[in-house]
Amino acid sequence: MDDPTILEAMRRKGTSILAELRAFASWETPSGDKAAVDHMGSRVAARWTELGGAVEIVPNERGGDHLIGRFFGESDAPPALVLGHIDTVWPLGTLARMPVVGYGDQLRGPGVYDMKAGLAMLHAALEWLRESAIRPPRPITALFTADEEIGSPTSRGLIESLARESAHALVLEPPLADGGLKTARKGVGRFTIRVEGRAAHAGVAPEQGVSAILELAHQVIRAHDLNDAAAGTTVNVGVVRGGTTSNVVPAEAEAVVDVRATTIAAAKVVERALLSLRPITPGAKVVVEGGFNRPPMERTPAIAALFEQAAEIGLGLGLKLTEGSTGGGSDGNFTAAIGLPTLDGLGAFGGGAHADHEHILISSLPERAALLAALLLKL
Ligand SMILES: [Zn+2]
Numbered sequence: 001m002d003d004p005t006i007l008e009a010m011r012r013k014g015t016s017i018l019a020e021l022r023a024f025a026s027w028e029t030p031s032g033d034k035a036a037v038d039h040m041g042s043r044v045a046a047r048w049t050e051l052g053g054a055v056e057i058v059p060n061e062r063g064g065d066h067l068i069g070r071f072f073g074e075s076d077a078p079p080a081l082v083l084g085h086i087d088t089v090w091p092l093g094t095l096a097r098m099p100v101v102g103y104g105d106q107l108r109g110p111g112v113y114d115m116k117a118g119l120a121m122l123h124a125a126l127e128w129l130r131e132s133a134i135r136p137p138r139p140i141t142a143l144f145t146a147d148e149e150i151g152s153p154t155s156r157g158l159i160e161s162l163a164r165e166s167a168h169a170l171v172l173e174p175p176l177a178d179g180g181l182k183t184a185r186k187g188v189g190r191f192t193i194r195v196e197g198r199a200a201h202a203g204v205a206p207e208q209g210v211s212a213i214l215e216l217a218h219q220v221i222r223a224h225d226l227n228d229a230a231a232g233t234t235v236n237v238g239v240v241r242g243g244t245t246s247n248v249v250p251a252e253a254e255a256v257v258d259v260r261a262t263t264i265a266a267a268k269v270v271e272r273a274l275l276s277l278r279p280i281t282p283g284a285k286v287v288v289e290g291g292f293n294r295p296p297m298e299r300t301p302a303i304a305a306l307f308e309q310a311a312e313i314g315l316g317l318g319l320k321l322t323e324g325s326t327g328g329g330s331d332g333n334f335t336a337a338i339g340l341p342t343l344d345g346l347g348a349f350g351g352g353a354h355a356d357h358e359h360i361l362i363s364s365l366p367e368r369a370a371l372l373a374a375l376l377l378k379l
Contacts, residue, residue, distance in 0.1 A: 006128070006373050007317050010366035013124045017365045018107065020123060024086075024116040025100045025109040029064070031087035031150045037064025040086050044119065044144065045069075051126045053142070060154050063087075064146030068162070070139060071126060077138035080376055081166035081340070083159070083331050084118045084173070085148030089354050098356060106350070106359040117348035117360045117368075118172025119144065124366075125373035136376050138167055148331055151188075151293045159334045168306055168342065169335040170375060174353055175345035176324045179364075182345035183307050184325035185297040185333050186232065187267045189259035191274050191290030193219050195242070198283060199251035209249025210283035213242045216253040218280045223257055226273050232262035233270050234327065259292070260327050264337070267292050294329035297336035297344070306341040306379070313374045319367060346372060 010017075027040040041064055045055045053069035060066060064087060070079070088111035090098075100109030122142060129136060143162055145155035152159065163169060175181060195216045200209030226235045235257060242253025257274070261267035271291060279286045297303075307323050314321040332344035348368050350360035 004318075007366065007370040009128050009132075010124060010370040010373065013128070013369070014366045017120045017124045017369060018362055021107065021112060021117055021120040021360075021365070022100055024119060025112050026095070028090065028092050028095060029087050029111065030091050031089070031147050032063045033092060034064055036092060037087055037146045041065050041067055041146065044086065047123060048142070051123065052130055053126075058158060060146060062154050066146055066155050066158055067142075067144045069142040071142070072129070072136050073139045074135065075138055078165060078167040079139040079141040080379060081162055081169040081335065082122060082140060082142045083169055083171045083335065084115055084122070084143075085145045085331065086116070086119065087146050087149050088114065089149045102362070105362050107362050108357070108359040110358060113174050113348065113350040113358050113360050114353040115173050115347050117350070117365065118346065121348065121365060121369040121372055122172060124369040125376060128373050129376065134377065140376055141166060145331065152331055152334070155331070156334055159331050160338055163335040163338055163340045166340060168379060169332060169340050170346055170372065171330060171332040171342060171344040172347050172372070173330045173332065173344055174347045174350065176326060177351065178322065179349050180322040180324040180345065181307060181310070181343055182326050182332070183303050183323040183343065184262070184299040185329055185344065186260040186262055186327045187264070187292050187296035187333060188294040188329040189261070189267065189271060189290060189292040191257040191259060191288055193223065193255045193257065193277065194287045194289070195219065195253045196285040197249065197251050197253075197281070200249040202247045202249055206249055210281060211249050212253040212284065213250045215279055215281040215284040215286065216240065216242060216255055219277055219286060220255055222277060223255070223274065226270050228266075231266050233266050234260045235270065257290070261292075261296055263296055263298055267296055294333040295337035297333045297342065299325070300336070300341070302339075302341040303336065303343070306343055309379060310343055310375060313378050314371055317367075317370055317374055319371060
């Protein structure tokens with residue numbers, strides 16, 4: 001099977017990939033809405049069965065069920081793990097103001113880029129392998145989860161246990177803005193700084209009060225001081241709240257902090273610093289809670305080698321692959337952190353993830369599906 005054949009085959013499937021993507025996007029799947037996500041999940045499961053997969057539905061009471069599809073199970077080589085998610089950040093009803101529409105080479109709509117295009121591409125790749133009666137060198141395990149957009153609280157264990165038995169992970173999340181694959185991702189942490197002061201009448205007895213807001217202001221500055229551009233560590237106090245009304249010395253205040261770090265070592269440094277914040281104002285109490293929910297995906301030599309292989313396979317298709325890093329996290333962070341060589345950002349070209357202008361480039365669907373098929377065939 002020469003490489004141009006794969007690309008031609010995927011070009012012939014272009015219309016059906018697009019039609020399937022349109023159908024996926026027309027089913028709204030906000031994380032946490034079990035009925036909505038399961039509606040799409042059951043259709044995906046049926047499609048996987050049709051494509052020859054052994055489907056396992058992993059029940060999840062706290063949201064949509066997760067889906068595992070095992071394909072080409074004849075060989076006992078460790079499988080390729082293909083990772084994605086069917087949930088989106090978009091609430092039910094978004095389609096009314098943001099319908100799925102084609103606009104030139106763009107297909108716009110909630111979830112098309114992040115990341116329903118990846119699922120449509122996977123189906124085309126699996127269908128082509130099946131039609132061509134080609135047996136890939138290793139089994140393929142597809143895992144599509146239902147809670148990636150909220151930090152994967154119920155799927156993390158599943159992702160990690162499948163990662164432990166796999167040869168590598170191919171993550172169908174959107175690529176970098178220039179189409180590059182993601183070979184490094186920052187880890188993502190979330191912390192809450194809670195301050196307790198003492199309430200008092202602001203006019204009659206202010207000296208009896210301890211202002212939680214003043215104390216929080218000090219802590220916000222300390223947290224911001226942990227930003228370290230050289231190390232790639234970012235700290236953003238994204239939410240502050242506190243107090244009751246203007247004539248009361250505030251007894252309570254809190255801040256929610258987003259933290260990103262490039263390496264596991266840097267993540268530990270910033271985590272330790274945040275957890276050891278101590279009060280400055282006499283009488284105030286400071287409690288910090290939280291941690292890194294996604295560990296950094298570091299570009300290990302194994303990941304670099306996997307990219308080199310992928311780049312060569314891409315060249316065989318006439319595609320020049322590039323790589324880069326991002327501050328955003330994905331489930332690829334989990335597979336990489338346990339040492340599994342991981343290639344992320346294999347989804348369709350486009351833009352506007354989590355934004356009103358979310359779209360994919362229709363012309364990229366066959367190319368990226370061909371790349372995925374070739375990776376499944378050759379890695
Ligand atoms: Zn995503």
